[in-house]
Amino acid sequence: MELLAAEAPLTEIEERLRRARDTLPGTETEHLERAGRTVAGIHALFSRRQQRETELSGLVDTARDLTLPYDLDSLLSTITRRTRTLLGLDMSYISFRDPDAGDSFVRTADGHASALTVGYRVPHTAGLGEEAIQQAVPMWSADYLADRRMRHSEVLDEVVRAEGLKAIIAAPLRFGDDAFGVLYAADRNVRHFTVGEVSLMSSLGDMAAVAIEKTRTLERRHDEVLHLRSDTCRIAAELDELRSRAERHAALVDRALAGGSLGTLVDDVARAFDGAASVWDMAHRPLAASGTVPPAVEREMREATRTACARRTPAALSTGAWAVPVVAGDECLAVLLVHPGEPLREAGKTSLRLAAQSVAVLLQTQRGEAAATSPFRDELFEDLLVAPHRFTQQFVERAHRLRVDLERPHVVVVVRVEGGAQGRAAGWAAAYARRMDGLRSIQNGCIALLLPATDSSAEAAAVSAELGPLLDHPVTVGAAGPVSSPGLIRQTHQEALRCLDALVSLDSVGTHASTEDLGFLGVLLSDNRDAASFIHTTIGLVLDYDDQRSTELTKTLDAYFAAGGSPRRAAEALHVHPNTVSRRLERVTELLGEDWLEPERALEVQLALRLHRTSDVLQRKDPPPRDAPAGPEARPAAVPEAVHAAGDASPGASEDASSAIA
Structure with a gap:
């Protein structure tokens, strides 16, 4: 009893019992044996309590470690290391279930040799882990490969065999109703796990599940915070862009309302986009420009304009420019072409529409001014006509x-x-x-x-x-x-x-x-009856050719028409070879074009020839006096009276006038 109270080792107590057994009489040996058994039981109880205290102390230390802030990988490494140390085993590892893939993968391991590396995938339809998850309690086997009480998997057995593992214990990692993984501990020797070790493994699994879920939740919240922070920064940048865009738009509208010119406004638009800009009317004529917008193919330009006006949204051109409709109500007033200094983002399209609105404001303002002055302008034109x-x-x-x-x-x-x-x-x-x-x-x-x-x-x-x-x-x-x-x-x-x-x-x-x-109808319809202009427009190239080269193309044309379009008879009238007439007519074709013998064009050519011949005759016989009036209001003396008579007639009498001229 004194040795027991002094916490002497069990070997010393057994040595004292042996010496006492040799000195005591045989009648007292039974009492001595009984005392020895009692002392041994008490000593074993003390040992178990001491071991339990050690386990509880280690469990408390583990719980304290798990409350520290970790990233998930560091937390899992701490759990596996503590599990292996507390149980005094060769290896521990954690596997997570992957519902999408239908299997489990090793997330972390401690004390492994080679096979159970991080990321290794094993089926979760067999083995201790599946049994532990289904039973919701730790499951163990003293010699796993030889244990036939559970379902085996060839893949899992191969891993256990490669690691040389014998005894394995598995505790489910469960948070609420979600069993998301398994905590394993294993030894390379055959070993039976005590009730205390199973209880310790269960406690480790519960604490590990809570710590893992807490860490995963914190990581998710951290990611959400980072995402929100990123969204906040992006929204702040967008707000700054919107504020800047609103200020630019207000400045452009103020410029438009202040009565500035369209060119000045287009300059402001070009500076706002750090590029070039121009405004074109709906007939594709430039109204104002600032900088040089790269020219686009006319077909592409027209298609982009049509698309932009129909959809009321900017349309991109292959040159990098944008065609923006300038719209007021249901009417498309013009098209704003903008070639920005750098590619536009989606928000840039809104800036383009705002710039086009400022141009629309200016055009509408000018239209209003035009409406205000329109009566005076109309009155001036009407007075000019009256x-x-x-x-x-x-x-x-x-x-x-x-x-x-x-x-x-x-x-x-x-x-x-x-x-x-x-x-x-x-x-x-x-x-x-x-x-x-x-x-x-x-x-x-x-x-x-x-x-x-x-x-x-x-x-x-x-x-x-x-x-x-x-x-x-x-x-x-x-x-x-x-x-x-x-x-x-x-x-x-x-x-x-x-x-x-x-x-x-x-x-x-x-x-x-x-x-x-x-053509000649224009001569009849004109009050000036400018026959000289008609002659020059119709056969001027032939007349100039004759004057410069002393040829007889005009005379040949007269003879050709007089001969009814026959080169042979025209040659006879001119006393030349028919081939000469043909060559001259080919030269006429080069000068007047391939269609000069078409009926309408041929009529104009004949009329021009007759007017030219008549004008020559009149100029030789009746030269104008020295004090004859000049200027556009003077009637040309070279025009035949037939033309004047035809011009005085109504437009419906053009055919009769043509007959009179002929």
């Missing part, structure tokens, strides 16, 4: 106050809308005249435009191309000019009206033309 010779200088001064220069060349374009939509066409004409620095008037249901230009045919085509698509009805356009004097505007307006009537008479409703486009 009394062109009165107070010419006053007309010029009135035009200057309206920023119109009547002393520069102008053409008159007359438009007739076939059907309805006259009101919409009149509104468009007012804006178009303002944009082109011209004037507008409405006379007898027709819209008249006085536009600064030198090519009446091109202006007629431009008006038709822009107005036609805006209306649902055909548009017929006639034009005349140019003139550079207010006194000739009324006369040019009358010529444009006759050109318009001629198009209707020729069943060409919905088309456009100028007096120049109508």
